[in-house]
Amino acid sequence: MKLNIPDQQITLVCPNCDSTFFSIDENEIVTCGTCNLKLHKDELIEQNNIADKIDTNQIAKDLAKKMKNIFKGKGWK
Numbered sequence: 001m002k003l004n005i006p007d008q009q010i011t012l013v014c015p016n017c018d019s020t021f022f023s024i025d026e027n028e029i030v031t032c033g034t035c036n037l038k039l040h041k042d043e044l045i046e047q048n049n050i051a052d053k054i055d056t057n058q059i060a061k062d063l064a065k066k067m068k069n070i071f072k073g074k075g076w077k
């Protein structure tokens with residue numbers, strides 16, 4: 001999963017299998033698309049050791065945007 005952050009792009013990887021394919025639900029629970037590991041977005045960021053490097057508020061916004069895209073067409077508002 002790539003997050004677009006001004007000036008840098010950060011790729012989050014699954015701490016279990018190094019996959020970069022994730023989906024996120026409305027509770028900000030991230031599910032790995034490869035091994036189905038579930039963890040909270042903040043935990044994933046922590047596991048990737050990027051918490052100090054990034055503005056987590058920006059990530060939350062970025063994920064919220066992705067989430068809207070995921071739920072688009074499914075009656076999500």
Ligand SMILES: [Zn+2]
Pocket residue numbers: 014015016017018019032033034035036037
């Ligand atoms: Zn995984």
